[in-house]
Amino acid sequence: MEIFAQQIFNGLTVGSVYSLVALGLTLVYGILHIPNFAHGALYMMGGYITLTMMTKFGLYYWIAIMISMVIVGLMGVLMERLIFYPLRDAPPIQDKIAAIGILLFLEAFAQFVWGADYQTMPTPYGQVVSVMGLTFTMQRLLIIISTVVVMILLFLFLKKTFIGSAIIAMSQNREGAHLVGINTNKMAMLTFMISGALAAIAASLSSPINLVFPGMGHLVILKAFVIIIIGGMGSIPGAIIGGYILGFAESLGATYISNDYKDIFAFILLVLILTFKPTGLFAKGGHS
Amino acid sequence: MTARFKHKAVVLSIVLLALLLPFIIQNDYFFHIMTLSFIWMIGVYGLNLIAGYTGYLSLAHAGFFAIGAYSLGILTVKFEIHYWLAFFLACAITCIIGLVIGLVALQTKEHFFAIYTLCVGYIIYLVIDKWESLTGGVRGLIGIPVPPDLGPISFRSPVSQYYFNLFFLLAAIFMMYRIVHSLTGRTLIAIRNSEELAQTIGISTMKNKLVSFVLSTFFAALSGILYASFIRFIGPDISYITMTFDFLIFLLVGGIGTLSGPIVGTLLIVWISQQLQFLQDYRMLIFGPLLTLLIIFYPKGIVGGIFSWKMKMQEKKKRLSMSAKSATQRAEEG
Numbered sequence: 099m100e101i102f103a104q105q106i107f108n109g110l111t112v113g114s115v116y117s118l119v120a121l122g123l124t125l126v127y128g129i130l131h132i133p134n135f136a137h138g139a140l141y142m143m144g145g146y147i148t149l150t151m152m153t154k155f156g157l158y159y160w161i162a163i164m165i166s167m168v169i170v171g172l173m174g175v176l177m178e179r180l181i182f183y184p185l186r187d188a189p190p191i192q193d194k195i196a197a198i199g200i201l202l203f204l205e206a207f208a209q210f211v212w213g214a215d216y217q218t219m220p221t222p223y224g225q226v227v228s229v230m231g232l233t234f235t236m237q238r239l240l241i242i243i244s245t246v247v248v249m250i251l252l253f254l255f256l257k258k259t260f261i262g263s264a265i266i267a268m269s270q271n272r273e274g275a276h277l278v279g280i281n282t283n284k285m286a287m288l289t290f291m292i293s294g295a296l297a298a299i300a301a302s303l304s305s306p307i308n309l310v311f312p313g314m315g316h317l318v319i320l321k322a323f324v325i326i327i328i329g330g331m332g333s334i335p336g337a338i339i340g341g342y343i344l345g346f347a348e349s350l351g352a353t354y355i356s357n358d359y360k361d362i363f364a365f366i367l368l369v370l371i372l373t374f375k376p377t378g379l380f381a382k383g384g385h386s
Numbered sequence: 387m388t389a390r391f392k393h394k395a396v397v398l399s400i401v402l403l404a405l406l407l408p409f410i411i412q413n414d415y416f417f418h419i420m421t422l423s424f425i426w427m428i429g430v431y432g433l434n435l436i437a438g439y440t441g442y443l444s445l446a447h448a449g450f451f452a453i454g455a456y457s458l459g460i461l462t463v464k465f466e467i468h469y470w471l472a473f474f475l476a477c478a479i480t481c482i483i484g485l486v487i488g489l490v491a492l493q494t495k496e497h498f499f500a501i502y503t504l505c506v507g508y509i510i511y512l513v514i515d516k517w518e519s520l521t522g523g524v525r526g527l528i529g530i531p532v533p534p535d536l537g538p539i540s541f542r543s544p545v546s547q548y549y550f551n552l553f554f555l556l557a558a559i560f561m562m563y564r565i566v567h568s569l570t571g572r573t574l575i576a577i578r579n580s581e582e583l584a585q586t587i588g589i590s591t592m593k594n595k596l597v598s599f600v601l602s603t604f605f606a607a608l609s610g611i612l613y614a615s616f617i618r619f620i621g622p623d624i625s626y627i628t629m630t631f632d633f634l635i636f637l638l639v640g641g642i643g644t645l646s647g648p649i650v651g652t653l654l655i656v657w658i659s660q661q662l663q664f665l666q667d668y669r670m671l672i673f674g675p676l677l678t679l680l681i682i683f684y685p686k687g688i689v690g691g692i693f694s695w696k697m698k699m700q701e702k703k704k705r706l707s708m709s710a711k712s713a714t715q716r717a718e719e720g
Contacts (some may be wrong), residue, residue, distance in 0.1 A: 133497045133500065192681050196682065202674035320504065323505070359516060369502070372498060
């Protein structure tokens with residue numbers, strides 16, 4: 099029972115990170131209908147920038163995260179402007195390939211600047227806490243709490259502010275939003291900014307328990323894709339729920355089935371889902 | 387007719403040049419690189435068929451390449467089956483796996499297909515990496531045999547390896563040429579341009595897509611098999627996503643959806659990589675943005691760019707001669 103509770107807790111931490119990454123991905127997909135393959139690279143950049151801010155400039159953890167969110171968010175905006183905007187009318191195969199180009203570049207760039215070594219990120223929340231038989235570090239608790247806070251903030255932003263509802267309107271119908279006077283270009287840039295910031299915070303939160311290295315985004319982004327397919331491409335609640343489902347499935351699978359193959363569960367889950375429902379679970383309307 | 391004749395002459399002279407190259411240049415390192423390029427090209431043709439002609443971006447291509455390579459490796463090293471039998475079996479195994487995956491994957495479209503195949507590719511990588519008893523895990527497989535002697539011909543020297551792989555490349559190109567210019571090829575292009583439209587005029591899209599997918603895995607397998615018996619060592623990294631991206635870069639630089647694109651792209655990138663060896667792992671600093679810029683400005687790559695330039699020139703010429711004609715006409719009338 100104790101192992102089970104521990105694994106549920108681990109699943110919650112892992113799931114939180116997945117949810118944050120998937121949220122960024124699903125927001126962009128909702129607005130532009132692009133699967134942003136470069137999102138994993140943004141995640142990785144987020145990790146590295148936070149790490150650099152902390153080690154090179156000696157900034158406090160939270161300030162480093164803030165800076166990282168802004169920088170990665172701007173990188174997202176730049177990507178939208180320079181790549182996805184010019185390709186908005188191109189056949190869908192092209193923006194996927196363009197995104198892959200960015201992914202390759204950013205990975206090589208990270209390796210060039212920071213080296214290929216695995217690096218650990220220091221954290222002010224390294225203490226080990228023990229509550230009701232559960233042992234965990236503060237960092238893990240922090241991941242769960244911050245994720246919930248970020249999600250609530252995002253929810254309030256999307257539902258309660260004018261700009262937020264404009265983004266939602268755009269994801270429902272781009273032309274319609276344009277007609278009622280929403281500046282779709284600005285909204286697309288803003289969405290990329292949010293998406294990048296979400297990737298950065300996810301990476302910064304998870305790096306102290308994982309590690310920072312150029313390929314750190316690979317698995318995370320693949321799993322985020324699995325999540326948004328499970329949760330419905332473009333669906334925000336779907337991304338959150340999907341993230342936690344995958345987190346639980348992985349941590350329980352690693353304990354009770356096989357630790358070696360724990361990364362494979364997500365993909366088998368996806369292959370199974372797409373086998374029986376080629377447009378994904380909870381698919382929204384006619385988009386394919 | 388003359389244009390066709392000219393085209394044929396160009397192709398023949400390139401083939402002749404490839405055949406005579408060993409008599410002009412005698413450098414083992416050169417042959418090594420050329421042979422490797424030939425092997426890549428075969429794989430790139432496979433990707434071209436599914437992504438370029440059919441419009442389905444398969445990101446599991448390196449996975450099939452690796453299945454071909456590992457099938458040959460395991461069959462010859464662990465089970466000590468005769469090389470040519472293993473060669474044949476490896477092709478068959480990959481095609482069967484390709485058929486099964488294709489049956490499922492092709493139900494999905496566009497983004498879903500890309501993501502699905504990306505995940506399939508990752509599963510293949512993980513299985514190869516973790517299934518140590520069969521694949522040797524991270525240590526890989528060593529001592530894969532070269533093709534056995536065919537009568538007096540042995541495949542041990544770099545030059546004979548060069549010809550051996552050139553033979554398969556020419557066969558692959560010929561096959562691609564026949565496919566693309568057949569009814570199937572045109573059907574595939576119709577599917578790429580609009581699947582709904584193709585369906586409306588009575589094309590069984592699923593069947594044709596499946597043919598294209600399985601053929602693409604066949605090319606990948608052939609490439610993988612040749613790679614395994616050329617390098618004679620394989621590790622799990624040949625099935626990793628970066629390998630698929632390499633294929634994709636070769637294809638895009640040359641020209642996606644063109645017949646000569648894979649040759650141009652592979653030769654160019656392989657040679658540039660050789661020149662930029664000091665960059666090693668950082669070569670993507672150049673190739674990544676190159677890929678993105680190409681897709682924005684020249685989505686059809688170098689070959690496609692040349693074609694459209696030629697077309698423009700021809701049109702200009704036509705317009706010029708037309709206006710000249712009308713000018714003379716007017717002069718005559720006046």
